[in-house]
Amino acid sequence: QSVLTQPPSVSAAPGQKVTISCSGSSSNIGNNYVSWYQQLPGTAPKLLIYDNNKRPSGIPDRFSGSKSGTSATLGITGLQTGDEADYYCGTWDSSLSVPWVFGGGTKLTVL
């Protein structure tokens, strides 16, 4: 059971838009920046979004992030088959027992 809750899977057609939610608490999302990671099959995770809504260099603006209260959302527009991957949210947690937490991950299927 992950500290951050994500839907196990989402799907949409090519060209469409999809959102992935990440729900936490005041000890993590509520008081820290959120980051998002994309993991293509068989590869290492890659940073997609940091500081809730900033994109590293090279990440297309089809990817966006937002945060409200204790939840965060990743949005992907203009879906491409190459976007099929697992997506994870992550952030620090003020709880001394679990300093950093990830969501359980969301499998995106582009139909």
Place this chain on the structure above:
Amino acid sequence: QVQLVESGGGVVQPGGSLRLSCAASGFTFSSYGMHWVRQAPGKGLEWVAFIRYDGSNKYYADSVKGRFTISRDNSKNTLYLQMNSLRAEDTAVYYCAKDPGNAAMDVWGKGTTVTVSS
């Protein structure tokens, strides 16, 4: 270019030990905190440990506390994870990742595989 390369994985019996290394290049290693993250077969990402840029503070997941030790040698641009008393549930791909100073991991290695099995 900025790069992290893990090594040291392998097959080990339950109760055994391994030391993983993560060689950093292309950035000032001594200026950044570093994480270890693992992924069991078919599972999600699990944060393992973090060390501050100067090694002054270390943090661990409850699942590895008392068994794993994170350390770094800034003169060698290398991060380590000493894993003792290994269990079957420690079987995973282990990634090292750079912390840019905010709540993110902006550079990841390709990972090294640890298998704990008799």
